[in-house]
Amino acid sequence: MLEARAPEESAASESSALPEAGSAGREAPRGQGAIFEVFRQERKGQPFQHAGSVTAPDERFAEIYAREQYGRRQESVALWLIPRGAVTVVAEFPDEFEMKYRRVDGYSIKARLHEARERAGTLELAPGAAGGE
């Protein structure tokens, strides 16, 4: 069953999740700051994770600043820089009816999944199975 969305609330105000420019203290050169969100990958194959942000006059400065701030100690193998304006914020998750049964805490599905896969003949496709993924 799909939950109805509350239209007025789904347009979450950006300010609640993202701080305004300049909130990090010192400001970028007069009126020239744009915020870039930085994601870093620690090792090849690992997911990119949010590292923080840099304020910079443009993309070239952002690249150098992010490189020095998040890569100078060889702590990253790659960075993603995303202009903050390109980020879509999703912040409201109504739960009016407290549908706790949708949470899976304390409920092991591993064995059940295994049985279901066996029945369907898809065991070898399971994540982690030899030849799978």
Add this chain to the structure above:
Amino acid sequence: MSERVELLLSLADDELILGWRNSEWTGIAPFLEEDVAFSSIAQNEIGHARALYELAAAELGTTADELAFDRAPEEYRSAPLVELRRLEWARTIARHWLYETADEIRLGALKDSDDDAIAGLAAKMDREETYHRIHADMWVDRLLAAPEGRERLNEAVDELWPYALGVLDAELRPALRAKVEERLGRALPEVEAVPRGVHEAELAALWEEMTTVRRSAPAGARW
């Protein structure tokens, strides 16, 4: 002292003193990101200095630390450009850009050296200096794009130009002039280069500060 050691010490002293000068902005650069970036660049220069001192030390039978910290101020071979204390951002950026531009020319020549150790180290340094040049170049682009920035950059370059020439040996200076003139879109004055060997008065104070720990714990400080 061999010519090779003299060359290595000139390069190493330039990188050490400039690294030290640039690190004076740590904590007080115009904004946070620049603070981190400029400090990181300063640390890179000091890393290059160490590698160069180690090459010289191997030939002299001494250590990088002894070369970096145990000489008297007048024995340093740094170019006066890096010794100047100009805690003003336009001059700092002008010096940074002039130095990186000169250094690119110098490293280009050293990469062709018959001395494999020097050529190899020059190539290695150049791979890091690339990012210093990107940083310096984008600042210059930005300053040239607005009248106030253009004026301040040009003023700083005029002051520093004789010093910038002094970073390089005479035969490499025309290449520096060509690059800087092309970038600024104007001719630079014909001036005498400020040579190595004569130190700026500011070097003494820098040396005092830089060697404090070394002099207070000559056997080596433990951290």
